[in-house]
Amino acid sequence: MPIVTIQQFPRDLTQKRELAERITQAFVEVYGVAEESVQVFYNEVDSENWAKAGKMGCDRQQGQG
Numbered sequence: 001m002p003i004v005t006i007q008q009f010p011r012d013l014t015q016k017r018e019l020a021e022r023i024t025q026a027f028v029e030v031y032g033v034a035e036e037s038v039q040v041f042y043n044e045v046d047s048e049n050w051a052k053a054g055k056m057g058c059d060r061q062q063g064q065g
Contacts, residue, residue: 001037003029010044 004023024038047057 001039001040002031002033003041005041005043007043007045008014010046011042 004046006019020040024035025041027033027038028035036065052060
């Protein structure tokens, strides 16, 4: 049973639905597994809970991702 974990910034529910569908279809096509066996977990991290290059995400300017 494939399990996919995605760590990301918060996203719109519509986007997450589409991504889950596409990931599921990729596993069905490539691995030949049943859709029901594919699980996708989203771990959303707010900008105050991550850092890059020693700077907190909430302290970084837009576009510096």
